[in-house]
Amino acid sequence: MRVLLINPNISDSVSDLIRAEAQRSASPGTQVEVLTARFGVAYIETRFEALIGAYAAAQLAAEHCARADAIVVAAFGDPGLGGLREVMPVPVTGMTxxxxxxxxxxxxxxxxxxxxxxxxxxxxxxxxxxxxxxxxxxxxxxxxxxxxxxxxxxxxxxxxxxxxxxxxxxxxxxxxxxxxxxxxxxxxxxxxxxxxxxxxxVSSAVRHAETLAALKPGRALRGSFAMPPAKPHAGLPDAIARLLDSSR
Amino acid sequence: MRVLLINPNISDSVSDLIRAEAQRSASPGTQVEVLTARFGVAYIETRFEALIGAYAAAQLAAEHCARADAIVVAAFGDPGLGGLREVMPVPVTGMTxxxxxxxxxxxxxxxxxxxxxxxxxxxxxxxxxxxxxxxxxxxxxxxxxxxxxxxxxxxxxxxxxxxxxxxxxxxxxxxxxxxxxxxxxxxxxxxxxxxxxxxxxVSSAVRHAETLAALKPGRALRGSFAMPPAKPHAGLPDAIARLLDSSR
Amino acid sequence: MRVLLINPNISDSVSDLIRAEAQRSASPGTQVEVLTARFGVAYIETRFEALIGAYAAAQLAAEHCARADAIVVAAFGDPGLGGLREVMPVPVTGMTxxxxxxxxxxxxxxxxxxxxxxxxxxxxxxxxxxxxxxxxxxxxxxxxxxxxxxxxxxxxxxxxxxxxxxxxxxxxxxxxxxxxxxxxxxxxxxxxxxxxxxxxxVSSAVRHAETLAALKPGRALRGSFAMPPAKPHAGLPDAIARLLDSSR
Amino acid sequence: MRVLLINPNISDSVSDLIRAEAQRSASPGTQVEVLTARFGVAYIETRFEALIGAYAAAQLAAEHCARADAIVVAAFGDPGLGGLREVMPVPVTGMTxxxxxxxxxxxxxxxxxxxxxxxxxxxxxxxxxxxxxxxxxxxxxxxxxxxxxxxxxxxxxxxxxxxxxxxxxxxxxxxxxxxxxxxxxxxxxxxxxxxxxxxxxVSSAVRHAETLAALKPGRALRGSFAMPPAKPHAGLPDAIARLLDSSR
Amino acid sequence: MRVLLINPNISDSVSDLIRAEAQRSASPGTQVEVLTARFGVAYIETRFEALIGAYAAAQLAAEHCARADAIVVAAFGDPGLGGLREVMPVPVTGMTxxxxxxxxxxxxxxxxxxxxxxxxxxxxxxxxxxxxxxxxxxxxxxxxxxxxxxxxxxxxxxxxxxxxxxxxxxxxxxxxxxxxxxxxxxxxxxxxxxxxxxxxxVSSAVRHAETLAALKPGRALRGSFAMPPAKPHAGLPDAIARLLDSSR
Amino acid sequence: MRVLLINPNISDSVSDLIRAEAQRSASPGTQVEVLTARFGVAYIETRFEALIGAYAAAQLAAEHCARADAIVVAAFGDPGLGGLREVMPVPVTGMTxxxxxxxxxxxxxxxxxxxxxxxxxxxxxxxxxxxxxxxxxxxxxxxxxxxxxxxxxxxxxxxxxxxxxxxxxxxxxxxxxxxxxxxxxxxxxxxxxxxxxxxxxVSSAVRHAETLAALKPGRALRGSFAMPPAKPHAGLPDAIARLLDSSR
The missing domain is CATH 3.40.50.12500 (Rossmann fold)
Incomplete structure (x- = not known):
């Protein structure tokens, strides 16, 4: 099982802390991978910074979701979590x-x-x-x-x-x-x-992500966590555009 | 007085509707300007689309806020409103x-x-x-x-x-x-x-934006709607980077 | 536009303060008028005093509503506001x-x-x-x-x-x-x-009263803010009696 | 023990119903008395009618409280109850x-x-x-x-x-x-x-009024149900004026 | 009228206090009886102790309910109250x-x-x-x-x-x-x-128990306070087993 | 790791279902054990039945907790869970x-x-x-x-x-x-x-029990989930008495 943790901030030193604790807490047989945002701030304290981190996390998640069994938004405050849960093909959780x-x-x-x-x-x-x-x-x-x-x-x-x-x-x-x-x-x-x-x-998110991947509760095909309805879009990063088009 | 309305979607036809109603409802002497997102979807129905619209609106607001007396996020659901209220130098409201x-x-x-x-x-x-x-x-x-x-x-x-x-x-x-x-x-x-x-x-947002600009309640210097504390950032659009640096 | 502010207390000195701030905050073209309760207390601090102020305000509102575009209950606590909203022919708001x-x-x-x-x-x-x-x-x-x-x-x-x-x-x-x-x-x-x-x-109430009068959202003909159903009454001041009979 | 029930409406036929049920449900030794409002409407359905009934009930209560051990506001909705609880020298309850x-x-x-x-x-x-x-x-x-x-x-x-x-x-x-x-x-x-x-x-109110009178929990001398602080007043019915002055 | 108070603790000294206050506060003609739990702790401070007290109270209530007009769970916290209300043939209340x-x-x-x-x-x-x-x-x-x-x-x-x-x-x-x-x-x-x-x-519970017994509001035959549906059981004290079987 | 599931009902057929699903959902290396209440009803639908099931579960838990790494109250509704969490030496959860x-x-x-x-x-x-x-x-x-x-x-x-x-x-x-x-x-x-x-x-409870046992969050020594304070007791089953005395 592969759990992908996305640090929505630009701080590699924090990604190192996340990786270390994720590895200590994961079950045997679980691989953890930690990605760091390509743009944003050092750490999120405010709604505006969370707005940025959510978009940065969304790009990374769109690019890398295909090879994950579960995804973790690895900042307390869970920027972008609700949105990612709609579009990701695997379970997503957040530290909060x-x-x-x-x-x-x-x-x-x-x-x-x-x-x-x-x-x-x-x-x-x-x-x-x-x-x-x-x-x-x-x-x-x-x-x-x-x-x-x-x-x-x-x-x-x-x-x-x-x-x-x-x-x-x-x-x-x-x-x-x-x-x-x-x-x-x-x-x-x-x-x-x-x-x-x-x-x-981090340890809670890794373990709960494993549980969701193991129990296979199924994906939302209806309701507010199903894929957004297909509609025109423009100017989006390729990986996000492909995700949105996948619901057509 | 100049009220800036930001449509966080890419739909020019909706921007036209916003502009028409904003002009009908504004007080004499108020100028309204409507901007359309450069990227995003045709209309926001979901959390993920709102996450995108919030970032698109933030870029426009950062670029154009200097010449506005008040700003309106012109989509019901108010994507990005809380974050913008932290960083904008003028009052911000949203349709919801x-x-x-x-x-x-x-x-x-x-x-x-x-x-x-x-x-x-x-x-x-x-x-x-x-x-x-x-x-x-x-x-x-x-x-x-x-x-x-x-x-x-x-x-x-x-x-x-x-x-x-x-x-x-x-x-x-x-x-x-x-x-x-x-x-x-x-x-x-x-x-x-x-x-x-x-x-x-739209008409509520325009009138309330005028009222906030007229009554001059003052800007938040403390609490959760003050500017985010200065901190390292990377890879952000210039206008957003300048906004964040303005709190140094 | 004429905004009527009703001080539900007997204090003329407070009515003067209300009038001054109302005039400072009103839009150009808005006339403000302030009335002072004929009976009651100097200022309301309690539920019992509010009960008195509500009745005093109701009498003044019933007598003077015909020449107003909007009415303000000009005491924080809004004594009588919910009741007045049912029977007044124009929008009513309160300071709270x-x-x-x-x-x-x-x-x-x-x-x-x-x-x-x-x-x-x-x-x-x-x-x-x-x-x-x-x-x-x-x-x-x-x-x-x-x-x-x-x-x-x-x-x-x-x-x-x-x-x-x-x-x-x-x-x-x-x-x-x-x-x-x-x-x-x-x-x-x-x-x-x-x-x-x-x-x-006071300034909030004046500006919001103007907005309600300008946007013309319409009067409640159904629901709990429509006129009370016609029914027998006795012993009421003439202006109140006429208001209640207007729903017949 | 004497329980005073105040019908805040002008309907004698309803006062008769109240009296009959009050007598059937009172304990041996309890006397019940029912008073009917001197002004108001036939029955209260709205906030505005309740505002009137509250003032009518307040006048009756002020006039007659001296000879009661407990008072009941005898209309569902309890018009004026909170205010009366502040000023009455005996326990007050309401039907709701x-x-x-x-x-x-x-x-x-x-x-x-x-x-x-x-x-x-x-x-x-x-x-x-x-x-x-x-x-x-x-x-x-x-x-x-x-x-x-x-x-x-x-x-x-x-x-x-x-x-x-x-x-x-x-x-x-x-x-x-x-x-x-x-x-x-x-x-x-x-x-x-x-x-x-x-x-x-009615029966609940009579029995609970008896209980409050019997258990003697004590009167509020502090907090929001104590007597309103003394202050200037004008134009009030004598009984109400005397009540308010009693806190001097 | 007979009101049965059940002390769900083993403390006879507390039962004495309960009895004394119950007798002082009961109406003329009301007999109060106080029972003490046969097993449990000296006084309940925790959920686990309440779990024990609830079961001890249930046994006493099942054994003695036939000769009571109303029952009081005589510990603040009301252990077992909701359950007893389902199965007792008379009104039950608790101190809280x-x-x-x-x-x-x-x-x-x-x-x-x-x-x-x-x-x-x-x-x-x-x-x-x-x-x-x-x-x-x-x-x-x-x-x-x-x-x-x-x-x-x-x-x-x-x-x-x-x-x-x-x-x-x-x-x-x-x-x-x-x-x-x-x-x-x-x-x-x-x-x-x-x-x-x-x-x-204690005095509140005794007086309210009397009121419930006097007003005869009726027993629940439907909804969540009706008798539990009949079903197999095993190993229960006789009195409880008889109560549960009474719904067959 | 050993997870103990306690069925607070007398139904062996349900215990079989619990055991089968627990085994299917447990991680490799986890042993599950299912115990069935010695007294009670076939299935709990009501507060009174839950009161019985809580006491039955408490006895089994007290007797068997020493050889478990985590305990599950295996009935939806979690009878007795809050109490057990106070006294058990290992994590406890419930199906709800x-x-x-x-x-x-x-x-x-x-x-x-x-x-x-x-x-x-x-x-x-x-x-x-x-x-x-x-x-x-x-x-x-x-x-x-x-x-x-x-x-x-x-x-x-x-x-x-x-x-x-x-x-x-x-x-x-x-x-x-x-x-x-x-x-x-x-x-x-x-x-x-x-x-x-x-x-x-069942599968959620087993997996979350494993997580709690693995992450070792620590036991409550203060607050409302610490052991009940020591106090006199009488008439309790030996295992429960020993548990309560362990806090001395």
């Missing part, structure tokens, strides 16, 4: 919805630990759009400048752990999600150090 | 949120009349993300093939009116929104023929 | 719902700054009845005695600004509404001094 | 909130059977303001002209029973509320004829 | 839902004062399952070891009162529920000492 | 929450196909308690007598498929859950025959 699926099985009230103050509003919108708003105990975030996005978990490990502890003590969190691809693997290194279960987006 | 603002002042339960079955799920998601889910009485839509997107309101006027009548009689609608830029102007031609108030997206 | 309509176009999370502690619970009920509960970041209010209701914005300008700043910093407000007719005009004088957009009820 | 309190103890999904189509939207708003919206299975209503409001339960008994049966079979109702003072006593005469528990507003 | 019914008639925002930190999450789930989540201002709880469950209200009376005062001052509580059978009677002894109405679960 | 976790990754609006009319209300309560109420498109159920619970999927396969098709066509379902252990394996045999993805509870 996969982490929420795991957390949902471990407790009722969920807190998210994030890397920047600004990112919180966007995360909240995504969680609410998933329908998990009422289960969100809090989002807590670092309030420090990020010197290098690939090093944020090393640089701020104690602060991130402290945020999780406060989420448990003050917000009633029953499960912690360590959010953001730059934190991939941190849940593993904090194992046993927090008083509630801890969930990581 | 503007129509909802008008409808909110006219009744409690709102029904939306749409041009295709498929488009309904995406509209519902957008309305819910605006927080108007509990006020949505129904979405009703044509169930017929669309031969030419610019001619849908002529071709199907009676069917659209009948859908609105059923929304009132069966769903308890207290206000009707005729949704989609291809229906721009239809509310005006149906005046007096429906038993509840009728709202049009 | 109009301010919410403006705020909805500027950001997602909205905070309201109010003049007294007691008034907050009533405001919250009204906002929730409008369906905007989930978008309410907070209500913050002065905690000081009000020596003269017409002078509250002069006397407490710094405290009101400080409340708005705390709403942004601590509650995540993306838009601020300065609530209450006694604060009419304060948004204008605070222009540029707050880090998020600021909305005023 | 009392019927909901009873229904809440009998099942989860509640349907309301009403006397007219038009009345449904107002009932729904009141139920939602009580926080019972998610428990409302449906509101079903007669669709026939009402020849005399005091005779509606005789004239339409079979149709009302059929509506209740459909609410159970088609809407999943687990409890039925027969709504509206004109239906007072109907639950009693339908006893054993419906397949789920049936609740009546 | 009864206290909520009383509180609902006294104010909108409700705070619950509880005896332990751990118990809060379970209480919140029960309140939300009742549909009262949006009306819950807060749950506040003692943070001290409980030396003897029957003595908690004596030992911690001042701390409990202080929690209630903070709920009013800081959380906006308009009504206080003193939760938990170990606090039965405390509302009575705090009479006049708190600035908002105070509700007790 | 696991099926919802899978469905959540495949579409937004979810319909559940069930085996009996009566079972629907209980399923709805469980889904709402999981927080998935807003994503539930519908529950549709067979309306026919069940001759043998273990044969329901053979006997009614066409009717079940037709219900799923109606859920898609009429309710807007984007994902179908075939609910109830008696339907274990049906999703597999309907593969490719429905126009949207189809989810099965």
């Amino acid at each position: 919805e996969a982490a929420l699926a795991s957390a949902h099985l471990l407790g009722h009230r969920i807190s998210i630990i994030a890397i920047s103050q600004r990112i919180q509003a966007w995360y909240r919108e995504v969680v609410e759009a998933c329908g998990f708003g009422p289960r969100l105990a809090s989002i807590r975030a670092l309030d420090r400048p990020i010197s290098a996005i690939g090093g944020v978990q090393q640089e701020h490990a104690q602060a991130l752990k402290a945020l999780a502890e406060r989420a448990v003590a003050e917000d009633g969190a029953e499960v912690i999600i360590l959010a953001g691809a730059p934190l991939a693997g941190l849940a593993r290194s904090l194992h046993g150090q927090l008083p509630v279960p801890v969930v990581d987006g | 949120e503007a129509a909802l603002a008008s409808a909110h002042l006219l009744g409690h339960r709102i029904s939306i009349i749409a041009i295709s079955q498929r488009i309904q799920a995406w509209y519902r998601e957008v309305v819910e993300a605006c927080g108007f889910g509990p006020r949505l009485a129904s979405i009703r839509a044509l169930d017929r093939p669309i031969s030419a997107i610019g001619g849908v309101q002529q071709e199907h006027a009676q069917a659209l009116k009948a859908l609105a009548e059923r929304a009132v009689a069966e769903d308890g609608a207290e206000v009707i929104i005729l949704a989609g830029a291809p229906l721009a102007g239809l509310a005006r031609s149906l005046h007096g023929q429906l038993p509840v108030p009728v709202v049009d997206g | 719902e109009a301010a919410l309509a403006s705020a909805h176009l500027l950001g997602h999370r909205i905070s309201i700054i109010a003049i007294s502690q007691r008034i907050q619970a009533w405001y919250r009920e009204v906002v929730e009845a409008c369906g905007f509960g989930p978008r309410l970041a907070s209500i913050r209010a002065l905690d000081r005695p009000i020596s003269a209701i017409g002078g509250v914005q002069q006397e407490h300008a710094q405290a009101l600004k400080a409340l708005a700043e705390r709403a942004v910093a601590e509650d995540g407000a993306e838009v601020i509404i300065l609530a209450g007719a006694p604060l009419a005009g304060l948004a204008r004088s605070l222009h540029g001094q707050l880090p998020v957009p600021v909305v005023d009820g | 909130e009392a019927a909901l309190a009873s229904a809440h103890l009998l099942g989860h999904r509640i349907s309301i059977i009403a006397i007219s189509q038009r009345i449904q939207a107002w009932y729904r708003e009141v139920v939602e303001a009580c926080g019972f919206g998610p428990r409302l299975a449906s509101i079903r209503a007669l669709d026939r002209p009402i020849s005399a409001i005091g005779g509606v339960q005789q004239e339409h008994a079979q149709a009302l029973k059929a509506l209740a049966e459909r609410a159970v079979a088609e809407d999943g109702a687990e409890v039925i509320i027969l709504a509206g003072a004109p239906l007072a006593g109907l639950a009693r005469s339908l006893h054993g004829q419906l397949p789920v528990p049936v609740v009546d507003g | 839902e009864a206290a909520l019914a009383s509180a609902h008639l006294l104010g909108h925002r409700i705070s619950i004062i509880a005896i332990s930190q751990r118990i809060q999450a379970w209480y919140r789930e029960v309140v939300e399952a009742c549909g009262f989540g949006p009306r819950l201002a807060s749950i506040r709880a003692l943070d001290r070891p409980i030396s003897a469950i029957g003595g908690v209200q004596q030992e911690h009376a001042q701390a409990l009162k202080a929690l209630a005062e903070r709920a009013v001052a800081e959380d906006g509580a308009e009504v206080i529920i003193l939760a938990g059978a170990p606090l039965a009677g405390l509302a009575r002894s705090l009479h006049g000492q708190l600035p908002v109405p105070v509700v007790d679960g | 929450e696991a099926a919802l976790a899978s469905a959540h990754l495949l579409g937004h609006r979810i319909s559940i196909i069930a085996i009996s009319q009566r079972i629907q209300a209980w399923y709805r309560e469980v889904v709402e308690a999981c927080g998935f109420g807003p994503r539930l498109a519908s529950i549709r159920a067979l309306d026919r007598p069940i001759s043998a619970i273990g044969g329901v999927q053979q006997e009614h396969a066409q009717a079940l498929k037709a219900l799923a098709e109606r859920a898609v066509a009429e309710d807007g379902a984007e994902v179908i859950i075939l609910a109830g252990a008696p339907l274990a394996g049906l999703a597999r045999s309907l593969h490719g025959q429905l126009p949207v993805p189809v989810v099965d509870g």
Whole structure:
């Protein structure tokens, strides 16, 4: 089985973190491949940056989907996920919805630990759009400048752990999600150090992608996740144009 | 005052409808300008098409915002609106949120009349993300093939009116929104023929854009609608890159 | 165009503030007229006072509606608005719902700054009845005695600004509404001094009333905002009795 | 113990129905008294009529509260209830909130059977303001002209029973509320004829009023149900003016 | 009339408190009887303990229901209530839902004062399952070891009162529920000492049980509170087996 | 890895279906074991039956948890799940929450196909308690007598498929859950025959249990899913008593 993870940002250092955790968490026999966006920003904190990342991810997914059994949008916030689910021939998931699926099985009230103050509003919108708003105990975030996005978990490990502890003590969190691809693997290194279960987006997404590929629930031929109806288009990248024409 | 309307689709015939209704509804002294996306699809019905339209609209907005007093995303569903609101130097609104603002002042339960079955799920998601889910009485839509997107309101006027009548009689609608830029102007031609108030997206968006420009509520310098924090980027169109760098 | 603003309280000093801001914010060609309740209290803070103000406003509206193109209930909390919308021959709006309509176009999370502690619970009920509960970041209010209701914005300008700043910093407000007719005009004088957009009820209501009058969405002939069915009545003021009989 | 029931409408025939059911359902030792509004309409179906009934009920309550142990607003929809709860020296309840309190103890999904189509939207708003919206299975209503409001339960008994049966079979109702003072006593005469528990507003209100008077939970001295803060007023009926001044 | 109260815990000292308050609050002519669980824990704080208490209560209810006019599950949290309502031949209520019914008639925002930190999450789930989540201002709880469950209200009376005062001052509580059978009677002894109405679960449950028995709303023969359909069973206590077979 | 599935009903024929599907869906190297309740009913349709099944499942889980890596409550409705999650030393999931976790990754609006009319209300309560109420498109159920619970999927396969098709066509379902252990394996045999993805509870639960055991998110030491605080108990089965004492 081949799981394709698409980093919708231009940061190779984060792609390395994603790849390492994906390989550690994949089942025997699963191959993971990580792609990095060709254009965009270093890391997405806002709706506008997510809009860019969604388009960048869509191009990569269109180009590479033919050789994947499942696809993961490998940024917390899942830019472009709903759209990709309509057009991809294989199951697609994202780090946010996969982490929420795991957390949902471990407790009722969920807190998210994030890397920047600004990112919180966007995360909240995504969680609410998933329908998990009422289960969100809090989002807590670092309030420090990020010197290098690939090093944020090393640089701020104690602060991130402290945020999780406060989420448990003050917000009633029953499960912690360590959010953001730059934190991939941190849940593993904090194992046993927090008083509630801890969930990581990359490992959850890889395992759930495997499950979807294994259980073969079938593709949507009707409803809002079926292929968009065929219609005129112009000026689109070839791979996207071919995808859209495949529904004719 | 200059209001810029951006059609995130490639359909010039729909841009013509938008322009005509915008000019009819603008206040004296307001100039309206309508731009058409350089790439994308004929009309957006799905999340994936909205993802494309959002990026196309973002490029046009970045290129032309300097000479506008307010900007309108001129497709129902408001692709890219949240992101544009973060980065544009002037107020931005969209047809959905503007129509909802008008409808909110006219009744409690709102029904939306749409041009295709498929488009309904995406509209519902957008309305819910605006927080108007509990006020949505129904979405009703044509169930017929669309031969030419610019001619849908002529071709199907009676069917659209009948859908609105059923929304009132069966769903308890207290206000009707005729949704989609291809229906721009239809509310005006149906005046007096429906038993509840009728709202049009283009005219609502133009008038509300004028109001925002006139009342000068101020720009967000903090919170989730302030400019994204400066960070590395690569491969972006020049106008977008300049916008992002303007926050440095 | 003539917009009639009804102050449902007995305070002429507040009517003066309403008139001044209404004139400043109206479009060229719009005449504004402000009426003051003949009975009631100095300013409404509670449900019981709102019940009185609603009846006082209804009498004035019934007497004067014939010469108006649109009517505004000019107290935050909109006493009597839903009822008036049923019976008035022209569009009616209120300061709360109009301010919410403006705020909805500027950001997602909205905070309201109010003049007294007691008034907050009533405001919250009204906002929730409008369906905007989930978008309410907070209500913050002065905690000081009000020596003269017409002078509250002069006397407490710094405290009101400080409340708005705390709403942004601590509650995540993306838009601020300065609530209450006694604060009419304060948004204008605070222009540029707050880090998020600021909305005023009177100017929003005047502009939205103009828009409703201009777009002519049509009157409700069916549903819950149509005229009440004819039925026996007794003991009512003449103007109200005539209104109710007009549906026969 | 003396329970005062205030009919906020001018219909003596409905007051008779209220009185009869109140006497049948009161505990031994409880005296019931029913007052009829001096002005208003025959029966409230709309927000505007409720605005009038609220003011009429407030006058009667202010005049007569001194000799009551508890007060009931005896119209479904509870016009003025929230305001009266602030100013009355004894517990106050209404037919809607009392019927909901009873229904809440009998099942989860509640349907309301009403006397007219038009009345449904107002009932729904009141139920939602009580926080019972998610428990409302449906509101079903007669669709026939009402020849005399005091005779509606005789004239339409079979149709009302059929509506209740459909609410159970088609809407999943687990409890039925027969709504509206004109239906007072109907639950009693339908006893054993419906397949789920049936609740009546008058008897629920009388019994719950007795319970509140007996358990003596105490009066609100703080929060939004305490007396309104003292402030200038003018032109109010004497009894209301005295009530408001009592908080000085 | 005979009201049967079932303490789903093994604590006789708490049963004594329940009995005393039930007798004080019952109407003349009502006999109250209190039963104590034969197996289980000293007091329920968690879902697992509630699961045990529900089964213990079900056995007692099945054995003793024939001689009761109404049954009360006499632990806050109402373990087993929904299930018992399906199978009991008489009305059943519980301390939580009864206290909520009383509180609902006294104010909108409700705070619950509880005896332990751990118990809060379970209480919140029960309140939300009742549909009262949006009306819950807060749950506040003692943070001290409980030396003897029957003595908690004596030992911690001042701390409990202080929690209630903070709920009013800081959380906006308009009504206080003193939760938990170990606090039965405390509302009575705090009479006049708190600035908002105070509700007790045992007295509310007894009075509402009387009302349900008196008003005779009828038993559910259809819907989700009718008897479970007959089906094979094995290994059940005799009284429960007989109950289930009674639907054949 | 060893996954223990507990059928909280007495039906060995259903345990056989559970075992067969669990074995088909487990990863290589996973051993599945299925236990059948020693007391209870043939299949749970109601809250009262769930109360019994929860206690029966708790006894089996307490007796056998020491040799499991993860536990599954193998009845849709998940009787006892929340309680077991507090006391078990390994991850626990249930068929409902696991099926919802899978469905959540495949579409937004979810319909559940069930085996009996009566079972629907209980399923709805469980889904709402999981927080998935807003994503539930519908529950549709067979309306026919069940001759043998273990044969329901053979006997009614066409009717079940037709219900799923109606859920898609009429309710807007984007994902179908075939609910109830008696339907274990049906999703597999309907593969490719429905126009949207189809989810099965047993296979979802087994795969998610494996994922939880593999990712090792850690056990709750604080919050509402930690072990219940130690306290007196009496009369409990040995295995349960030992579990509760293990927190001392």
